[in-house]
Amino acid sequence: EKGGYDYFMLKEIAEQPKAVADTLLGRIDGAGSLTLDEVRIPANVLREVDKVVIVACGTAFHAGLIAKYAIEHWTRLPCEVELASEFRYRDPILDQQTLVVAISQSGETMDTLMALRHAREQGAHVLAICNTNGSTIPRESDAVLYTHAGPEVAVASTKAFLTQLVACYLVALYLGQVRGTKWADEIRAVVRDLSSVSGAVDRVLETMEPVRALARSLAEKNTVLFLGRHVGYPVALEGALKLKELAYMHAEGFAAGELKHGPIALIEDDLPVVVVVPSPRGRSVLHDKIVSNIQEIRARGARTIVIAEEGDEAVAPYADHLIRIPVTPTLLQPLVATVPLQVFACELATARGNEVDQPRNLAKSVTVE
Numbered sequence: 500e501k502g503g504y505d506y507f508m509l510k511e512i513a514e515q516p517k518a519v520a521d522t523l524l525g526r527i528d529g530a531g532s533l534t535l536d537e538v539r540i541p542a543n544v545l546r547e548v549d550k551v552v553i554v555a556c557g558t559a560f561h562a563g564l565i566a567k568y569a570i571e572h573w574t575r576l577p578c579e580v581e582l583a584s585e586f587r588y589r590d591p592i593l594d595q596q597t598l599v600v601a602i603s604q605s606g607e608t609m610d611t612l613m614a615l616r617h618a619r620e621q622g623a624h625v626l627a628i629c630n631t632n633g634s635t636i637p638r639e640s641d642a643v644l645y646t647h648a649g650p651e652v653a654v655a656s657t658k659a660f661l662t663q664l665v666a667c668y669l670v671a672l673y674l675g676q677v678r679g680t681k682w683a684d685e686i687r688a689v690v691r692d693l694s695s696v697s698g699a700v701d702r703v704l705e706t707m708e709p710v711r712a713l714a715r716s717l718a719e720k721n722t723v724l725f726l727g728r729h730v731g732y733p734v735a736l737e738g739a740l741k742l743k744e745l746a747y748m749h750a751e752g753f754a755a756g757e758l759k760h761g762p763i764a765l766i767e768d769d770l771p772v773v774v775v776v777p778s779p780r781g782r783s784v785l786h787d788k789i790v791s792n793i794q795e796i797r798a799r800g801a802r803t804i805v806i807a808e809e810g811d812e813a814v815a816p817y818a819d820h821l822i823r824i825p826v827t828p829t830l831l832q833p834l835v836a837t838v839p840l841q842v843f844a845c846e847l848a849t850a851r852g853n854e855v856d857q858p859r860n861l862a863k864s865v866t867v868e
């Protein structure tokens with residue numbers, strides 16, 4: 500059942516190109532419009548929406564953080580992203596014009612379920628993004644967009660995360676389509692980009708041997724830091740979460756712009772720091788700023804592990820280890836940038852003798868608070 504892989508996690512990492520492609524399948528018509536019939540919330544209701552609130556936990560929360568960039572950019576709607584466990588114990592401001600998006604692989608996460616119940620009680624419309632047919636969260640939502648990752652067995656979420664991202668992009672574009680802030684030709688262009696991402700993920704997977712070797716060489720370390728900005732920031736958080744879960748190492752993700760506000764004090768000799776570099780073509784200002792960050796931390800002794808686009812030569816002089824990812828539109832970059840971080844964490848776990856598919860103290864779905 501592991502299909503020749505040592506662990507389900509390795510199998511699930513390898514399945515990502517297909518999972519991404521499957522999640523797009525049948526959701527775009529020949530003319531390039533999105534046909535998300537599953538989103539049964541009527542168009543007139545979606546046109547009235549004045550705020551999007553995303554609730555989720557763990558890795559699904561990171562997908563939500565990335566979705567915020569896409570939703571704000573493509574729909575111009577304000578979007579908040581909340582840890583489900585925090586949301587339900589505040590007094591969130593919700594009404595019938597709020598669209599709540601609940602993201603959950605299992606569809607059984609208690610905190611997310613409670614958050615969506617709370618949202619519906621306030622009159623908000625709830626759309627679930629879920630990987631498990633017929634599970635509780637979609638059953639209790641107004642509508643569901645299923646991710647087609649197939650069953651995810653390993654506790655550490657990988658392919659479900661990539662498909663959650665795809666679903667979030669689709670929801671953002673669909674909202675744009677319905678509300679008229681996104682025009683057919685633009686949607687077509689993004690959809691074309693999304694369709695080619697599956698191949699890009701495949702190419703990343705083919706180049707992972709140096710990442711594995713690097714991970715093995717770091718097996719004795721105690722701490723790894725992750726930096727990113729813009730959509731690379733949630734990617735950094737996800738890389739750190741994977742490492743905590745699997746390698747039981749101290750790992751933290753930071754927004755690179757925050758370095759000077761504290762985290763730079765942590766930098767010491769030979770400390771591994773993974774940096775997710777934004778595309779130099781997209782927001783070039785952010786790219787240049789992060790190149791400066793890499794210089795700053797390296798000058799203080801950090802061992803820099805740099806994830807950057809093919810052809811981005813500006814980072815090369817400051818990278819102790821350079822991991823290349825295919826050129827991808829800025830908002831979609833997390834789909835390729837996350838993959839090396841999954842492989843990195845999985846290999847470190849193996850090198851440290853940890854149980855990859857069943858990390859200690861964790862359950863695949865957290866059905867208690």
Ligand code: M6R
Pocket residue numbers: 556557558559602603604605606607608611654655656657744863864865
């Ligand atoms: O099933 P869900 O997506 O609701 O689960 C949410 C989190 O428990 C989950 O993503 C967890 O953080 C994973 N173990 C991360 O790898």
